[in-house]
Amino acid sequence: MFRSVVAELPADAPRVALHSVVVLATGGARGITAEVLRELARPGNTLVLTGRSTLPEAEPAELAALADAAALRAHFIAEVRLGALAMKPGEINRHVQALLGLREMRANIADFRASGAAVEYHAVDVTDEGSMRALLDGVYARHGRLDGVVHGAGVIEDKLIADKSTASWRRVVDTKVVGLLLLQKWLRPESLKFLTVFSSVAGRYGNSGQGDYATANELMNRICEHLRGRWDGRVAVSALCWGPWGPTKFGAGMVTAETEAKFAAKGVTLVSAAVGRKLFADEISRPAGGPVEVVCGAGPWERHEAEIGAWRERAPEPEGPELGALLGTARVLDAGRGEQVVALCLDLARHLYLQEHVIDATPVLPAAAALEITAEAAATLWPGWKVVEVREFRLMKGVELKEPARALRVLVSPPPYGSSEGFEVVAALQSELAAGRFITHYKGVVRLEQQLPAGERIVPRPHREKSLTVDRAYGEWLFHGPRFQVIEGFGGLSQQGAGTAVRSTHPSAWLRGVPADAAGWVFDPALLDAAAQMAWLWARAFRDESALPAKFGRVVRYAERFPERLRMEYERIPSDDPTLIRANVVFSDERGEPVMLIEELESIASAALNRLGGSARTAIDA
Incomplete structure (x- = not known):
């Protein structure tokens, strides 16, 4: 294997004269x-x-007067429309670039x-x-x-x-x-x-x-x-x-x-x-x-x-380094065609929260956790950048754990465009159906930038149509276990939404073997899930239905770490689809400064889901 080495050159190193050459x-x-x-x-x-x-020594005077690509392109388009020139759009672009190249040469x-x-x-x-x-x-x-x-x-x-x-x-x-x-x-x-x-x-x-x-x-x-x-x-x-x-x-x-x-x-x-x-x-x-x-x-x-050498040495090993809270001991692999793969394993023994997110007796990966896994994968692949948002994050097919463990992978495409300020990648959370055949469970776009953005100060809105207690929310209507129970109080509910007090979490509370001083989340999945819980609770209060999340339109984070106590403002977006619950959700600190925003959270509502209410159970082997 070739290795690059730093070679310091002496300040008095001889130089070859480059005159009259x-x-x-x-x-x-x-x-x-x-x-x-x-x-x-x-x-x-x-x-x-x-x-x-x-x-050529020079270009025609009528072209020389056109200063840039836009002016040249407009000129040739006009010539085509007048019938004086026969060119297709692609040919015009190539001709413009050729003229600019000749200008640069001259x-x-x-x-x-x-x-x-x-x-x-x-x-x-x-x-x-x-x-x-x-x-x-x-x-x-x-x-x-x-x-x-x-x-x-x-x-x-x-x-x-x-x-x-x-x-x-x-x-x-x-x-x-x-x-x-x-x-x-x-x-x-x-x-x-x-x-x-x-x-x-x-x-x-x-x-x-x-x-x-x-x-x-x-x-x-x-x-x-x-x-x-x-x-x-x-x-x-x-x-x-x-x-x-x-x-x-x-x-x-x-x-x-x-x-x-x-x-x-x-x-x-x-x-x-x-x-x-x-x-x-x-x-x-x-x-x-x-x-x-x-x-x-x-x-x-x-x-x-x-890193390349280290990957080759450890590639045959079943486990890789710690890459992120939910990723755990994952491996980074080259999938070809410029794509990269972060391979991970969900197991009930380590991922304790899965035992508290059970639907019809089967542990199911929450959409909020799937989003955090995707964000952690992007953060791992580009360590010098910050994940600032995930958008168009959609559920394709839920991830059920009918066995104690399940292998997953995050397939990440190469950046199709970008600048020194930021770029975006498409990421898909998948599992293998058969050798070489994969099914996509979640898919979205992750944006990375050098700095986190700034948000606008939040002014809470009153919601007085209905009241709700935490005991009733988690004891009768929701099915989420203790690790998901981060809503600590309701300011009230209305047709327009709801205002609640929530608390953030640390990976050590969700995962076995993670020390309390370990790095935190990219997006706190408990807070993301609290927004989805609020959609469920709103649907139950105003429609006597329950709702599961299907899409996070856009999730933006404004802070590296979330304070322990926050306020969650749930603002409903009207929808013509009677099965769809849509909302914008913003989390802010005690001063009203935003720490995370969710735009166009979409949940699918159904009265059939009411059967799950009150089925929360205490974590196994907590």
Whole structure:
């Protein structure tokens, strides 16, 4: 297994002079390759740039006046509507991006020349051997030598491997790998000072949806190791494994919303243009013989490798580390296609609360506990982020424990989009029906951010139509055992809702073997269940029906830890469906500051459920 190590370089390390040099840069007119070449754009230096596109000197005046993508897109749409142009929407978008790319190239070349460098640009396919040989022969004929090479050409077409076409795979891999193979074939190493390739952390550590891109970069890394040995240490060979970049001088950088969310979720910092230029200049000015593969950018590289190695070592074990209160000794597994799995086991001996949530003589996992399990799984997978909300959390099929234990898993999709402020993942709580076949019990969307949001101060509302005592609620109407009995008083009930006093809980009260000083919940499942209990009680008081939760529309937490005593405001939402009880619920502290909000809690009401009232029983082996 490869390991990344920190290599401190002495402050007085020798540097190779990079004056009066001829440098070839594939893909050098755009993106991060162009950005770092500003370090070489100085009087006396010659930059030979290649790109796939033919570069016109200027664009038509009517297009040059359109400043951005939106203006260009609007122009072409208008042309299509007038019949002057025949383009589909996708073709318009591609044409706009191509024009913006040409603008970036012209701007970079002009900037290089303004800095004093001599610049050549050649439209070349780096995978075509005849074109590459002619290019290099021409450079040696015109300049007599080639001092440095920067192989920055690359193609990104992110998709899961199952969805990749052969042509797309070849475009991504061949541009980097075949391009490098042709370069080394026709280069004359006797005059070469440095060769550096632009690789990626995706090649070393992997990244969802970038199987082809990761393959291409890791192959380049290995080829560079071979070249260092073949050239006997006379050429400084390096593979710069870049992390994701922020904006460049004339471009948007490497980051899309999707890749930014994925990297940010792993604690990876974006490389700024200034930092990237300095890293590049430092690496190409080092003498030959140094490390070949260099990770460029801040991130938890060593920890990531250690976690991967540790997982492989313990994967055969039946149990993993403590991941969360309800998760317990769960395992994190790779499900493929970018998905991850948190595998756990519910057992009556540890999960004591299950013995107090019994329907028709069978312990049933409460929806509130299912939501907490899902939130804990997301918090485990992205430890540097905070779970701030769960939304559209729906019951598909209840989880019954007809045996003393039952295996479950939380299947978590990769983040489809996001930003440095936050991202969302889809998570499903499942069990296995047969080998490789799973049934989904609950499904929802989990949002993670850097900070918890702030809520609005709560002003309690009076509810005076009906009164209710705690004894009657838990002794006659509800079926929940002592661990769920967190409603401590009713301020009254009305057609509009109810106001109650509730208390929070700690995992040590719900689970065997959890110490009192252990970390608390993400969302307190007892409080979530208290909201569902209130729907049951409201339905019983005003309809003589009982109700079980089917959906949490949106649950938001505003505090890391909940105070022991809280107020719960249950505000009913009218519904045209007579079987549906809908409400918003907010929990606040003694000052009225919100600590948790539930929007659109939906419960299914039925008089048949009244049979469960008063069936609460004391926990077994408590």
